[in-house]
Amino acid sequence: MLRVAVPNKGTLSGPASEMLAEAGYRQRHEQRDLTVIDSVNEVEFFFLRPKDIAIYVGSGELDLGITGRDLALDSGAPISERLALGFGGSTFRYAAPAGREWTVADLQGKRLATSYPRLVTDNLANYDVQAEVIRLDGAVEISIQLGVADAIADVVGSGRTLRQHNLVAFGEPICRSDAVLVERAGSPASQAKDQLVARLQGVVFAQQYLMLDYDCPKSLLDDALTVTPGLESPTVAPLADPEWVAIRAMVSRIDANLVMDRLSALGAKAILASDIRSCRL
Numbered sequence: 659m660l661r662v663a664v665p666n667k668g669t670l671s672g673p674a675s676e677m678l679a680e681a682g683y684r685q686r687h688e689q690r691d692l693t694v695i696d697s698v699n700e701v702e703f704f705f706l707r708p709k710d711i712a713i714y715v716g717s718g719e720l721d722l723g724i725t726g727r728d729l730a731l732d733s734g735a736p737i738s739e740r741l742a743l744g745f746g747g748s749t750f751r752y753a754a755p756a757g758r759e760w761t762v763a764d765l766q767g768k769r770l771a772t773s774y775p776r777l778v779t780d781n782l783a784n785y786d787v788q789a790e791v792i793r794l795d796g797a798v799e800i801s802i803q804l805g806v807a808d809a810i811a812d813v814v815g816s817g818r819t820l821r822q823h824n825l826v827a828f829g830e831p832i833c834r835s836d837a838v839l840v841e842r843a844g845s846p847a848s849q850a851k852d853q854l855v856a857r858l859q860g861v862v863f864a865q866q867y868l869m870l871d872y873d874c875p876k877s878l879l880d881d882a883l884t885v886t887p888g889l890e891s892p893t894v895a896p897l898a899d900p901e902w903v904a905i906r907a908m909v910s911r912i913d914a915n916l917v918m919d920r921l922s923a924l925g926a927k928a929i930l931a932s933d934i935r936s937c938r939l
């Protein structure tokens with residue numbers, strides 16, 4: 659049976675379980691459950707702290723795991739990424755009190771609080787900067803006003819927490835993170851792993867696209883197909899009115915409204931966009 663780690667709490671937990679459920683896997687109903695066996699698909703899920711997942715997968719005890727790229731790097735565990743999952747996007751950045759310009763060189767000799775000490779130590783070494791790294795478990799943004807640090811390195815999502823604490827990010831991001839599916843580096847391929855990867859890939863892909871259906875005068879077909887070339891080739895179906903055709907094509911979610919505007923300006927009618935739940939391409 660395939661053994662797969664899933665975050666049991668924190669930012670990645672909900673979206674990770676939802677994505678697995680969408681891919682057809684059984685997920686836990688009770689927040690406190692630590693394992694779920696999906697006997698139909700022959701997968702056992704382990705609900706673990708996000709920070710620990712790369713360690714279990716890197717040890718070879720578990721076959722696959724969902725975690726953050728930043729967490730995986732910080733663990734130092736020997737894992738490799740199989741798939742970026744399209745949620746949990748963040749940057750990991752240095753930040754310090756607003757009101758002056760900061761550079762990484764200014765961290766020399768300073769106290770730097772973080773929950774990701776390995777990531778920070780490795781990055782400081784690249785700049786040849788020596789700082790005292792203070793390891794905290796969370797709520798790192800408050801450590802400066804509480805007097806235990808001069809600067810921090812932490813996860814930035816919307817940037818709201820930094821602003822609330824009058825901090826500014828500086829320097830190049832230490833890491834750009836996403837939720838990722840990881841496996842032990844160099845582990846042998848298996849059909850069971852490939853199947854779970856393919857199912858998740860189907861959901862990730864489906865979330866990036868919309869299905870567009872519209873009616874188009876036959877005389878405008880060539881122009882319309884240029885606007886919606888689809889992935890392989892769009893479906894063109896006859897309508898009861900011989901002057902018109904129905905077209906169905908996948909479009910990238912980001913571009914969907916622009917594409918709909920263009921089709922409308924072209925003379926297309928009844929333009930409908932619908933979600934795709936999953937796919938195999």
Ligand SMILES: Nc1ncnc2c1ncn2[C@@H]1O[C@H](COP(=O)(O)OP(=O)(O)OP(=O)(O)O)[C@@H](O)[C@H]1O
Pocket residue numbers: 667668669670707708709725726727728729746747748796813814815816835836
């Ligand atoms: N605000 C955010 N926006 C986007 N991604 C985030 C955000 N906060 C954390 N993450 C990502 O989530 C992962 C860490 O999750 P989280 O911080 O929720 O776990 P945790 O700190 O172990 O749990 P908790 O914060 O509940 O103690 C990292 O990969 C990080 O990049």
Ligand SMILES: O=P(O)(O)OC[C@H]1O[C@H](OP(=O)(O)OP(=O)(O)O)[C@H](O)[C@@H]1O
Pocket residue numbers: 668669795796797798799812813814815816817818819820
């Ligand atoms: O840029 P923002 O959108 O404001 O998000 C960033 C905050 O979110 C995370 O905190 P989390 O909720 O995981 O709490 P923690 O610091 O205790 O881990 C992260 O550690 C930052 O503090």
Ligand SMILES: [Mg+2]
Pocket residue numbers: 668796
């Ligand atoms: Mg956190």
